Amino acid sequence: MLIPLAVRDTVPTTVRGLRAALASGALDVHAVVEAVLDRIAARGSDATWISRTTPEALHARAAELAAARAAGADLPLYGVPFAVKDNIDVAGLPTTCACPDFAYEPVTDATAVRRLLDAGAIVVGKTNLDQFATGLVGTRSPYGACESVFGGDLVSGGSSSGSAVAVAAGIVPFALGTDTAGSGRVPAALNGIVGLKPTRGLVPTTGVVPACRSLDCVSVFTTDVPDAADVLAVLAGPDPDDPWSRTGTPTTPGTRTAVPAPRELDVDDGTAAVFASVAARCEITAEIPLGPLVEAGDLLYGGPWVAERLADLEAFLEARPESVLPVTRMLIERGRDFDAVAAFRGRHRLQELRAWCARIWEHADVLLLPTVPTTFTRAEIAEEPVARNLVLGRYTQFANLLDLAAIAVPVGTTAAGRPVGVTLFGPAFAEDRLITAAHELAVREAA
Template identity: 70%
Template sequence: MQLLSSPSATVSGLRAGYASGALRPADVVAELTARIDARGDDHVWISRTPVDELHRRARELEGLDPAGHPLWGVPVAVKDNIDAVGLPTTAACPAFTRTPDADATAVRRLRAAGAIVVGKTNLDQFATGLNGGRSPYGAPESVFGGDLISGGSSSGSAVAVAAGLVPVALGTDTAGSGRVPAALNGVVGLKPTRGLVGTAGMLPACRSLDCVSVFTRDLTGAAEVLAVLAGPDPDDPWSRAAPPEAPGARPVVVALPEDLDLDRGDGTVDTGFADAFARVAATVAARAGTVGTPTAALREAGDLLYGGPWVAERLAVLADVLDTHRDAVLPVTRAVIEAGARFSAVEAFRARYRLQELRAEVARLFATADVLLLPTVPTTFTRAELAAEPVMRNLVLGRYTQATNLLDLSAVAVPAGTTDDGRPFGVTLLGPAFSEARLLHAAAALLGPPR
């Protein structure tokens, strides 16, 4: 059948197969199980739903009306810092493992929509990192091979979708964890506005910034999954209701960076990424109005996340874990988290004031443009390169993603082909809070096939 390895391995493709009678949930379960087994230990999964339970769920779905369940029969993977009943939550730290007695809000909504939870995916431990290598369960390789990193922290979720194992996966995104691995594996990564998707049942990294993110094979699938997930969550005090937004078909004005920074962290520029972005920018300019914009405010805001007092929020969340399981936390992860102890309350307030100034500056940008186009990452690295320099190169990967939640923006990462030497390249469209419909519409119009 090879359904899940074909271009039609999407939410809409599965729905069409089910509607025509060509597919049944049991068929899809059998195929995905075989495909996962055939890949062997690819470091994608931390735990998997037992096969007999997957088939029980498939039989259960046969008694439900697909018309009332928008994700009927759609297999999904869940990042292993998000609770799913029947599977342990480890956050990639075996000593931390807990057995949840309730689904996270996002997982509950997926199941209610008819989804099949296949398993829990690997991640950078405690969702701290953007490279996909900070896990005792191994480092997944990018589907592009060549020892290229998968990106993190939602490494397993991105690879699961990119490898055709599932059409949908949940990640999380605090500093770029739902966008960096999307770019490095050639899939769509949607980072909703903070609070739009409830985070109850998700182990926090930075509670005030965390988002549940979505990986899919196409933009339509991302929109369909978001429609299921979005909405007030009474169990999440950070939940926010979205104001009405019409997607609109009017011409889009795109802001393009005037000060593109593709330095690899060592003073050299990734010319392959520069050329790839120039090609995308030219395509966008041919389809929409554009304005130039500086991006220094975004980079400065992003630096506050790990170089400023927001790193203390990670310590606030995980201090008890460090107290009880210190030796089980990877040294690089522990160093990042414990760095939060050096900041004072005075420094936190001063940084908060500066962040508000940067938010005002970025708001003026969106007064003249609908969306901002940026490379998702400035470059990529091999797993060996990240192992040799895990901190500085991790910060390079987050150069254009770390500011998004601090600035209260929404974003969608979209694959944009490869560099001339075959490395994956992706771009991100950013917009103000609650502009998801605008971003998805713009991404399809500006980055999709010519119409």
């Protein structure tokens, strides 16, 4: 199908922009498909994708949607293309978890993917990730290491590296990631986009290969906050097939903001300056110590929760140890260092930290933190792959352990041109509050 170049070049790269253009008739869904294919071709071999839907299948999907729409179907995401992290099942495409020997062919879609398809969205393909979703750097993959869209050899962040780059590069308006330790927020910060990490269990994880089963979340990448809200509205809801699925009462909006005391913040100078500027425009009602948050986050890789990663992968690691990257295998096999006594001790300490965290919301509606303390190049990560990975997760790893919702938003760059993002945290089921606060923050940043 021949699509005029003038049309391809003006296809919007946001969910709402694309929906409006399709609703008005200014765009045809086949033109959207062609625009995506052109953008992928223009990027070349950038390590974003592991597998892709064929052009023929994309156009067949476009024709199917056009017919359904003509018949009166309600399709809130009609014609919107999206990408899926390759630890989430899409029927017809292999699930690899960035480990070729682990690959399998799912016969059904993950619940999150199926909900998006039922809403009229189009799966473009499966994206690269840190192997088995273990890492925050985006370099732990045999399929290559995505570079941040900011260039300069900067890491894209992980583990949802390819999904973040696909959105930040303007290939698709939104993408699915997962977020256990920060994988839906670190890549957002390092690519200048929005990363929404819902409350654990709000979006079903049926059809998601577990990383740390009790903490895993499906996350959403978009270029702006309203798009993230629209996608979450389709994804959220209970799933009888997911034993971790749950619902709760949404929290009311509020603008009271907690921040760390300046002496508590351990970030580079450029990030510190941008963060101080953002905080100055917020309604600060509390300053908190960061020690309890960091301690909670340290339980994920330095405590017994690392054994939960081993629990799901032990059989594969024992059968095919050579198939797993050495750094990934080393991190997962640390789970053997913890016994049941250590697990209970960790669980008891976590309960104390959760009680401490709950008191934050007596004085504030949201907690504002830098998403990452600094940025690294791919060469720097290669020098210290474990230590620098932990630095990137300093202000993200505690979120799921403490049962928080979070949204990461871009707030500009340092004087040296490095990306800076901040994250707003709230208690479980505070998505509406966080989306409202993040939107207001974006408005203030643009003013």
